Amino acid sequence: xxxxxxxxxxxxxxxxxxxxxxxxxxxxxxxxxxxxxxxxxxxxxxxxxxxxxxxxxxxxxxxxxxxxxxxxxxxxxxxxxxxxxxxxxxxxxxxxxxxxxxxxxxxxxxxxxxxxxxxxxxxxxxxxxxxxxxxxxxxxxxxxxxxxxxxxxxxxxxxxxxxxxxxxxxxxxxxxxxxxxxxxxxxxxxxxxxxxxxxxxxxxxxxxxxxxxxxxxxxxxxxxxxxxxxxxxxxxxxxxxxxxxxxxxxxxxxxxxxxxxxxxxxxxxxxxxxxxxxxxxxxxxxxxxxxxxxxxxxxxxxxxxxxxxxxxxxxxxxxxxxxxxxxxxxxxxxxxxxxxxxxxxxxxxxxxxxxxxxxxxxxxxxxxxxxxxxxxxxxxxxxxxxxxxxxxxxxxxxxxxxxxxxxxxxxxxxxxxxxxxxxxxxxxxxxxxxxxxx
Amino acid sequence: xxxxxxxxxxxxxxxxxxxxxxxxxxxxxxxxxxxxxxxxxxxxxxxxxxxxxxxxxxxxxxxxxxxxxxxxxxxxxxxxxxxxxxxxxxxxxxxxxxxxxxxxxxxxxxxxxxxxxxxxxxxxxxxxxxxxxxxxxxxxxxxxxxxxxxxxxxxxxxxxxxxxxxxxxxxxxxxxxxxxxxxxxxxxxxxxxxxxxxxxxxxxxxxxxxxxxxxxxxxxxxxxxxxxxxxxxxxxxxxxxxxxxx
Numbered sequence: 262x263x264x265x266x267x268x269x270x271x272x273x274x275x276x277x278x279x280x281x282x283x284x285x286x287x288x289x290x291x292x293x294x295x296x297x298x299x300x301x302x303x304x305x306x307x308x309x310x311x312x313x314x315x316x317x318x319x320x321x322x323x324x325x326x327x328x329x330x331x332x333x334x335x336x337x338x339x340x341x342x343x344x345x346x347x348x349x350x351x352x353x354x355x356x357x358x359x360x361x362x363x364x365x366x367x368x369x370x371x372x373x374x375x376x377x378x379x380x381x382x383x384x385x386x387x388x389x390x391x392x393x394x395x396x397x398x399x400x401x402x403x404x405x406x407x408x409x410x411x412x413x414x415x416x417x418x419x420x421x422x423x424x425x426x427x428x429x430x431x432x433x434x435x436x437x438x439x440x441x442x443x444x445x446x447x448x449x450x451x452x453x454x455x456x457x458x459x460x461x462x463x464x465x466x467x468x469x470x471x472x473x474x475x476x477x478x479x480x481x482x483x484x485x486x487x488x489x490x491x492x493x494x495x496x497x498x499x500x501x502x503x504x505x506x507x508x509x510x511x512x513x514x515x516x517x518x519x520x521x522x523x524x525x526x527x528x529x530x531x532x533x534x535x536x537x538x539x540x541x542x543x544x545x546x547x548x549x550x551x552x553x554x555x556x557x558x559x560x561x562x563x564x565x566x567x568x569x570x571x572x573x574x575x576x577x578x579x580x581x582x583x584x585x586x587x588x589x590x591x592x593x594x595x596x597x598x599x600x601x602x603x604x605x606x607x608x609x610x611x612x613x614x615x616x617x618x619x620x621x622x623x624x625x626x627x628x629x630x631x632x633x634x635x636x637x638x639x640x641x642x643x644x645x646x647x648x649x650x651x652x653x654x655x656x657x658x659x660x661x662x663x664x665x666x667x668x669x670x671x672x673x674x675x676x677x678x679x680x681x682x683x684x685x686x687x688x689x690x691x692x693x694x695x696x697x698x699x
Numbered sequence: 700x701x702x703x704x705x706x707x708x709x710x711x712x713x714x715x716x717x718x719x720x721x722x723x724x725x726x727x728x729x730x731x732x733x734x735x736x737x738x739x740x741x742x743x744x745x746x747x748x749x750x751x752x753x754x755x756x757x758x759x760x761x762x763x764x765x766x767x768x769x770x771x772x773x774x775x776x777x778x779x780x781x782x783x784x785x786x787x788x789x790x791x792x793x794x795x796x797x798x799x800x801x802x803x804x805x806x807x808x809x810x811x812x813x814x815x816x817x818x819x820x821x822x823x824x825x826x827x828x829x830x831x832x833x834x835x836x837x838x839x840x841x842x843x844x845x846x847x848x849x850x851x852x853x854x855x856x857x858x859x860x861x862x863x864x865x866x867x868x869x870x871x872x873x874x875x876x877x878x879x880x881x882x883x884x885x886x887x888x889x890x891x892x893x894x895x896x897x898x899x900x901x902x903x904x905x906x907x908x909x910x911x912x913x914x915x916x917x918x919x920x921x922x923x924x925x926x927x928x929x930x931x932x933x934x935x936x937x938x939x940x941x942x943x944x945x
Contacts, residue, residue: 337907507881661831
């Protein structure tokens, strides 16, 4: 039996079939991959160690990578196009699904941009809640990096511990926003609703738990020889390389440049918080591990300061023509609008009813113009370019996704190294393909 | 790979059966020709009597007004430094806009690569990081395809936007990959979504859409798609065909 897509040959181990597909062999020369030194290897897009649906086409000489071409687009869902057909408030629901490991960063960068277009400022409590959520989300995102990165290079306890710690972050986010991910909690003008009762106690407990988990990482991984050997001197990129490719975030800081938008171009009042920007100077996977773990400690410091500062007050701007009117409350069925709010609009205030109706059906108009807002997401600089034509819907939204930009460095990290180190390098970039492909 | 032509109905900013007229392109208009559509009424509906009382509402095309000196903040320094470092400044920069505390320099596309190089290399400018590159389709204007470049100077902690444009008949813009290698994927994405061709790009291929895709999805005359939703016997049209407020 001789199939053109699965030719067979006899070996000392028995009959061996080589399965090919489509025009794969003609595209890459069609030589015998066993006899020739050069092998073109397709890794992904469905592969447990490519960090999602990332496909890498690797050219190998023995075990050394001589060329690496990342192929993306498998998770493209047209989020940017979709937002052009929804109101400014509805767009949050789409954008939060881009980088689903750090959804609150997507919401925050978009809402900050829209607020600059509108020329409004969110009340202090709303800003503090945003900062707290962003930092909890940063910790959660770095736990996912540790868990998936550990899984990919075989450190299964890093994976189980990492996901356990991340689950605790999600518990806090669920308490506050109602959802574990894809929150749509940060809205243009503020946040969807105030913190529920018991938030402070829950977050303080979580801080203690998270510090304990981080101690566990120190004990489990920092001195562990296999972990050290898999990461040290692997996947190097320097500051010049990062700047040329536009790479930001932990990769840039691990190369030695303390560039963190929370410090350098502050937003949301980050300049008033006391925290450090951790850096390292090796520029390899180990440095990225060190930097990310240190960043988690810094985030916890910021969250403590937020808790100390939180004072009662409004969480949404006081403009009935912009502020989302609905108030949510836990009904007997577990969800629903607040009865008090329904009472007010149906029986008390005609203006409130009109505003509710107009905002929910029509939305608000944003004066024409364009802005580019950037925040420091867990993976690097997350930018949002927003254009308004003065209507009720965005004219154009573009996310400058750190995963998308940073993945350009894959070849620089991988070429010249061993194939096993490709995995560690990709894991250290920490791409989230939902964000990359949008 | 041909995109929908300029004659196809606009799906994004207008609604079906809308009595809106596209802005008549002005001959010889530059990068800053107004965008947006003229509209009347709340929904732009013409086939029924106006029951909303909003029939007199008029929407006019809009264009960012050119800024006058002083621009404020560091913007004057940046413009002066570029004018000093780039000999053909007057020919290259066609308009300067300051809006929402952001400086936008409209650059004619022939100059975009050399302006970008000056912005990166001049010691008084030092815009080392290409923070963002993307496209916008200002349908209705002659040079409808705009490419925006958000540059960040890490040395001076400054941000500037360059903007250039191209028409549907000649959608070519010089690539800046030689200046900012990080523009590689971003230009591929802009090509993929808008069909803007970046001359000098090392491998301008589709990146997010499949290689054999027809059309350029982020163009304003490219529909969103979707299927009607059945709900309790009635049909809700897909999002881009629903009647919507303008």
